[in-house]
Amino acid sequence: MMENSAANLTRRKPKKSKKNWKKPLIITLSILIVLGGLGFIFQKELVRLAFNMFASGTVKEALDKSYKAVGNEEAPVVEHTDPFSILLLGIDQRDNEPSRSDTIIYSVVRPEDNKVLLLSIPRDSYTEIVGRDVKSKINSAYAHGEAKMAIDTVEKLLENKVDFYAAINFHGLKDIVDAVGGVELPIKKNIENKLKIHEKLFVEANKPIYNGEEALAYVRYREDSDFNRTMRHRIFLSAFMNRALEVKNLTKIPDVIKIAGSNFTTNMKSDFIVDFAEALYMKDSIPTISNYMLKGDGKMRSGTWYYDLSEDDLTYVRGMIASWLDPNTTQLIEPDTKDEADTAAETN
Template sequence: MKGLKIFSVIFLLVVGGAGGYGWYLYSSMKETASQIYEPREKKKSDLREEEVSVHKQDPISILILGVDERKGDMGRSDTMVILTVNPRTNSSLMFSIPRDTRTEIPGKGIQDKINHAYAFGGAPMAVETVENFLKVPIDYYIKMNMEGFADVINTLDGVEVNNPFAFDYKGIPFPEGPIHLNGKEALMYTRMRYEDPRGDLGRNDRQRQVLKAVITKAARPSILMDLSSLLKSLGTNVKTNISPEELQQMAVDYRSATQQMETLQVMGKGTKIDGVYYYQVSEAERDRIGQKMRGTLGLN
């Protein structure tokens, strides 16, 4: 989420910054982009013949990870969202992979929940596991600390969503219909799943709701007024393998494609194996999702 917000903010600075103040804001954003950057260990996905180039406006895929990291504990990826963006067709695709999805963890020789991949090897292992699951290349990742998510939402003065049904979660009421969420409320709204009749699938829908709301609000020019607070929050809560130069290019060439976003749902069924709950996704369903991704990426 925050990574996409960076695209929007940089875009505004590049095309709308004026005089010395505009250059100051742009320089500050570049500093933050450098701070959150984690250089890639490998230059391209094994599922690609050539490395993608945002300077050539190649379609790209991004794995967005929401993690609960604590001191001495890498944690697990509580949220896994895939975003594919094609600036050539001005289109994008977004979907969530349920955290309990059962799949092979590459190099471990085991079947496990897909969100455990992050605990085994951080973002690179999560990327490799998703690629193995869908047989589609993942070019970049953005990982965010879920606890820092509230700070960014507060900097944006909250977000608006349309809640499909009323519920309470940890003492916070969420009425049905259009509601305004502050940072803490947005975090709780995206975490509840046991009271949702659709379980993790319903929670995934709410995560995508908030993600879209953040992208829309971050594109408003008024975001510049709170830039210093936003930069501080981004710099301490986000890591990505997208370089500052790539972020700058994406802000110019990819931003409009994220406004034409298709969403879909990974279908499956819950089951217990040896007393552990898993979400089972058939090979046919993985092929369907992979085909949609390849279509957006121009790989069909």
Template sequence: MTDQTSSHRSDGTPSRRAPKPRKRRRGLKITLGILLVLLLAGGGTAYWMYKDLDDNITGVDIDKALGEDRPEKLPTTGQNLLVLGSDSRAGAENQELGGGGAVSGARSDTALVVHIPEGRTEAVAVSIPRDTLVTRPECVKSDGSAMASAERVMFNSVYSQVGPACVVKTVEKMSGIRIDHYLEINFAGFKDLVDAIGGVTVKVEEPIKDKASGLDLTAGTHKLDGTQSLAYVRTRHGIGDGSDLGRIGLQQQFLLALLTEIKSQDLLGSPTTTYKIANSATKSLTTDEGLASLTSLSEFARSMNGVDPSSMETIMLPVAYDKQDPNRVVAAEPQAGDLWKAIRKDGTIPESAKKSPATGG
């Protein structure tokens, strides 16, 4: 069973920002850790706000859905987190993330396997191109029905056809890596987050004009509002060869710029702004059951106090254009295998595993 639900093709790269001294970079911790302290310290109304935000987060029981047939956990204290950016072109919130037709057009546009090594001082994020052809394992939908295994299906079709638990299972099967946590951001909802923080600044190297997404930017620095940001992470026709690999680079750049902007906000000085940001963020968030509360998210964030988002290495899964269908890509070997092996062993990723034949390296 081959999925051809999208006519999209596939290209991308990382982005960095300069580190700042002391007061460790908090990234997501700013909206979680500091927020948690602010809300709990107030009591009364603060507790009501905390409960309100807590209820915004959607939880998915990944462990129950996957059972025992999974890779072994890392022999160290390292962690692996699957981050998905989901999207509904209808503009509606995803109704049911368990799978099947209930998602009503929602799909996964971005997938990152974030590896946090033992010691929590650095991290690497591996992007999986949405047009990668993979073998989807047998999975169970949210309604209890089974979806048979299938070869040569597009990676992003797994989310829309079966749901997030099957995406986790697919990643585990293709990589041999145990996914400890799952975190999903709804792009259609996160534009409210961007507006809440007053926009996100990005640097555009070349003009982008994409009629499909509506994005029209000249080369240079731009501060994007929520609507423009949504078009920015969706665009692909106006960059590079018009394939999906170019969009990966834009999405990586934007997510780092978003973290930078959140970090720069004076959240302690404005509880109202903090609540607006946190409300927008949590409404756009789906996690595994182990992270499905502000308390759990905050504890997880505190465990990563030493990780600097600005030094996170973002690389793309090495891929090559498929010989049968040049509009699709497949994992390139031995590079992809070497990459997953390094992560499984909590080791250093070889330079050869960071090069993708589909982009000329």
């Protein structure tokens, strides 16, 4: 009898102990659930606080140094909630070469709709270069008259205004990409320059993340069509934007701006950029990006290859831009990207 009692007593002890540790565990889980719920409810407020702590101050100082007016013109006054246009210029200056704009993207931002239109203009497009009274490749405008001539030429071509410009030298791209931990790129086949006249580069396919050097090679690759090269530029821009807008990269924004440094110029005032960036971070999702490239056909003139733009396509694009810039537009003209999707499927 005593042995059975002792055995029963021994068996009951763990039950009592188990009951004791259950209480603090339940309390702890309850606290975590409550804190998690509060974190979700106040997520935007926390993001705003983090942005103001880590980004706005130092970013504003760095952007002030990158400001460069267009001639004697001050930047237009635009509310960061209104649609506005930006001419994005990628300057790929190499040794003993003029500073031509290898990437020319006319973009429209609609902050209220959280939408962005990226319209690529092929660098070899044959058009009037405003200020020189000649017709030539559009990328020569920046080489002869920097941002002002590039803006005037694009406005003449598209018959729509350019509110702002942002020019970045590709020399700064490598470190900027590394600062945000690399980018995701949809590379399905190895990319490699094989011609002797081009710099050697190689990018391995199907990697989850690509570093700055690989991203630079991705946008610089020349040994296919200008159509595909321009499409890669837009793909990279979208990938970098998605990466930079991740909340975990908030603290890296000052480093990104500092790295850009002398490689970046714009006529956007720092207050405008900071307010706009904060508004982006406060959205429930990243911006929806729509892409399009001006269409045309290649043609040789005096031994030089040019890209003749389609007049029908120009008319279509001009109307599309106008609808995006109109704050009262309820039904945007969305770009038809079927041809681009088919080309991407064939080349990736």
